[in-house]
Amino acid sequence: ATESPKHKNKIPPNFGVSPEVASYYKSNSFNCFSSGKKIPIEQVNDDYCDCEDGSDEPGTAACSNGHFYCVNKGYRAESINSPLVNDGVCDCCDGSDEYEKKINCPNTCVEKGSVMRKEREEKIERYRQGLKKKAEMVEEAKTLISEKKSELERLKKEVEPLKEKIKEYEVKKELLEKQREDERKRLEDEREAAKKLEEANKPEQQQPTPTETEGDGEDKKEEEEEVEEKRLEEVNSELLESIKKGIVILLSNENVDEEEEDEGKENNDNKESEIKAEEEEEEEDDGPQARRKKDRNRNRNRNSFGRRRKPEFTKPPSPSPSSSSTPSLSSTLFDYLPESVQNSLKFISNYLPKQLLGGGEDMSDIDGTLATTRHDLREKEEQIEKIEKLFTYDHGTDNVYLPLYGKCFDVKTREYTYTVCPYDRASQGGTSLGKWEEWQSNYSIMSFQNGLQCWGGPKRSLTVSVECGSDNNASDVNEPSKCEYTMKFQTPAACDEEHLKVLQLEEGHVF
């Protein structure tokens, strides 16, 4: 009742074997590659798996871990997993994996080969051009480094006088404070002495009020004076702080937020362009730390200007020509201070112009100078920090990746424009996809992390895979997991001679 099993045609032992190991399949016995187990040659390619490593069945699917070699004449040879042999799916372009003809596999190697060669030619061309540009980038990197180095030197030099100036003014301030204190004490002592004298001269019984009361009164008065003085000082310094900020902003033309830009658009066109230039420059200089600082500055600015936009301050700002910015600023600010503060300020309003215009060197003058100088110093130190930070990164052989610093690249899709700025940041429209993190995997990946928090997801991030190209160019944005973006980036910097040689070698090789 038993049917005889369908016997497959005997397959030669070396069928499906790659040329490198073909010699092992020629004798009367075969040794499994890994275990060394010896089997007769008849058991090779006999559709039964004898070797644990699958080496005895290159031409059948009997071993799950074997490898079948397709010659693929006209294309390129390939090793496929041997379970793909005779599985009814064409895997080798020459159809050799489907010799049981469960499916008819037409030979597509010639077509595939010509497509491959065309692609390879394009790739070689891309590499050639890329390598030319790469040389330019290396030069660019050299210039950039020397520029940055001299900028660093310059900045470092500029820092010293500022530090000295601060020191000088701190000393001045201390002196003045001491003077004031001495003066105050002197006045107090005099008053005290005068009082005592007066008391000593008066007859006791004629005292209209008990001593304690008088003493109380005296204390109270003193306290009141102190409070008043303190309050004035506070008000003074608050006002000064706002003014300083205003001055600082105007003097440094620091970026302003969008609302502000709109507001002052007509009058401030010049300023705006300056601001933008500054902003760009600043971003070029940014290391992550500097950026965070700048963000803080921005926030601060936003806060001080933001106050002006609150509804209770109904009066519109009256922008004045930039030539007289300082005095007008003070009056502008004054207009927008709360009424209570304005009233308090009336006490000291007479000193304001003198201080701001740098009349005499009283306390406020000193404080003002200190503030601006400190600000200058901070700015420069931040720039120094940025440059030094930049020098801590590895930019590849000959710093070839360095010229990507300060540049941004856009990818437009149906919905968004994506922007990637190496060493800096990445965004999707106005949404941050992350700040520069690092190069990874030997410059094949740029990583941007800690972008805007995703609703119900992680903080946005972008992984850019870098490959050789004739130009710097970003493309192929994707979001495989929520808020985890990927992008491709071609750059001449990633092209290398060795790879071109390999490609050319392949090109010259006839399959």
Next chain:
Amino acid sequence: VDSSKFKTCNDLSFCKRNRRVDITDAAQMSLYKHQIVADSVQLKDGRLVGEIVEQDGEVDHVLSFEIRAIANGILRFRVLEKSPLANKKRYQVQDVLLDDINPFQLDVYVAGELAMSANSRGLFHFEHMRNKPLPPQPIPNPNPPEGEEPPAPQQPVVPEGMWEERFQSHHDSKPHGPMSIGMDIKFVGSQHVYGIPEHTTSLALRNTRGEGINENPYRLYNLDVFEYELDKTMALYGAVPLMISHDTKKTVALFWLNAAETFIDVSDSKDDKNVPSKDTHWISETGAMDVFFLTGPTPMEIFKQYASLTGTTALPQLFSLGYHQCRWNYKDENDVKQVDEGFDSNNIPYDVIWLDIEHTDGKRYFTWDKANFPTPDAMQKSIAIKHRKMVTIIDPHIKRDNNYYIHSQATSNNHYVKKADGVSDYEGWCWPGSSSYLDFTNPVVRNWWAEQFAYDKYIGSTPTLYVWNDMNEPSVFDGPEVSMHKDALHHGSVEHRDLHNMYGYYYHMATADGLVKRNSDQNDRPFVLSRAFFAGSQRIGAIWTGDNAAQWSHLKVANPMLLSLGLAGITFSGADVGGFFGNPDGELMARWYQAGAFQPFFRGHAHLDAKRREPWLFGEPYLSVMRSAIQQRYSFLPLWYTIFYQNTLNGAPTMRPLWVEFPSDANLFAVESEYMIGSALLVHPVVEQGQKQVKVILPGDAAKQQWFDIDTNKMYKPGQYDVDTPLQKIPVYQRGGSIVAKKERLRRSSYQMRDDPYTLKVALNTDQVATGELFMDDEHSFNYKKGQYQYRQFRYENGQLTSKSLDTKGTFKPVNTVERIVVLGINNKPSAISYADKPLQFEYDKSLSSVVIRKPDLPISSDWTINFKF
């Protein structure tokens, strides 16, 4: 989960009214409100019929009951009003029983011993139909203390919640008033009851009442529970009102055929002779009392008896037993292509890639997002070249958009569920926004729905596209408990409350029907995965345990949840591998793949917000572990397929608690850390983080039983073992006495394996005997129902291994051969092994007491005998 969104017994007047009885002293005779009218009892047409009377003050409410013995040791007990009110009717569940077979303390004896006792505690409760009393004239207090409001003069007592109820902002108009039913069932001699899925609790159901225990009763009310919690009696997505009781002497079961909201209390009791019992109390909001007592007395007979009522699992297409790769969402055609290629380049087999709701045009099911899926047919075809399939999701909520053909047809054909007014279409909020819900309880709607799967209607579908039904509890985001209002009206003016638990079942049914009807030859077995289910859903397709989480605890609970489902007939089930919510690490993924590979339905799935988690993204060693888990699954596909076929004969679960296979060992009754696949494999998944060792119980009689580690072929005697579990190891053992047919050539999907030769693994018991079966057919069509199958038995005994047909009606002749026979646990070294006097090449390994026969090349579908000489 936000549990305040979901009701407990205390939020439901019917449950409180029923359960309150329970906490009163059961000894009070006054509790027994219902009495049998002695004169009424008679034997009529083989049925015992009679009347039960409830004395309610001056009025008598008369119920008629019927007890009928059905074939296969099943008793059916039904109670209805004798004279129902003209304007009301009780919903009687339809379309669940295979044949609509028709059948006071009720005691059920099995082999002369009391096994089940109904109403022994007097909890029988049957809220007779009544007309709504006129509202009391003055409404004294809008928020009276519950049920304690003193009646207005001349007004009858109307406990709160009888005629309308509120839950949070939702109002239930309850136009028919109270109609609840309740009864206690005692499982005499039992300390373990099982089943009544779906809950996140233990396999052996823990008590909800008793000394020091006063928990919410198990609830059966299909709900979409966001981020469900573990070890809760809360309701989940599906419901099967079947409870199985098992003790060393017998297995019995109770099937409470009711599709309304149901609660079940479980507690322990002892009689005066100290005989333990499980007391259970069943409460349903509406519907008929229709109870089936399944008398077993063995586990296998219980499965058969239950299968005779609600059917067996539809024989899955072989591909659906392979590995499924799903994610919310594969974004576009290129994404699908890359994932598909990823499996090939990483040498991992898989059969199906799935698309979640984002593939549609604005959650209009049967449509495609044109930007991301411009050429769906070409996409399916490119996958089909490798004989892989695609599944798209189709949900029951329909976007209310007049330009959407499904909606406009459903509206004009009057196919939607109605609001309580019976006129306007029910509306609710779901994925597409404002949606309506097709009334699948109406056969006309089901037919219309099935037609929508025609290739010329579901544009972009091809014959290799299958379907996934989600959200079919139904999920209504702004409805009470995220579901439909109970007073919504279905076909025939049936209230939603009457059949809530069947909505998803009918939907699942209509979809599967559509997949059959779309082919002109109607000869492709459907595959539809559903989240909601009811008794009988096994006849339609697979179900999964819904939105679990990427946590070790959720991996662990998958075992008891799937075992409970299997006991209740739902044997084709799985839990999302990796966990739906959250981000599993490599270790959790690896362990979950190992477990999932040995569970009936094997699908990786992930939430939209989760990171990508295709196996190769985790790197080594995890990738290799996941790969070999999936490969192992594929090598055992012939076993799975055979067990599923056997289920069509015997209704037995594919994944079985140990007690099913070892019913007399009381130590195993609560074991859920390991389980059997069929009767041949014992699996102990590793479900704890960093677990270096697990305690494996290998059951059985030490004199006869032996077990074989499937990785090493090493033999173990019954007992407890501390087994090392490095990441690569999941402890799985083949039972001595079994023969398992495997396919050990690992192809890229199940289809490519169809002609591959078999390896027979013969694991001997100490008597040197083993048997095993193998089912084969074309793996996809209904031809097996017409005899196109081959069902074989292999048997090793007295030094002979024989292959014979178990069913000569099967005439299918596959081309496969046997390429290898491994015999484990053989006592002596054979001197020769031969077939038809021709010697066969073999190797003997003394240390493992094993023999490997090389290339016998015998046809799998022929009878043959191999002789072992010693």
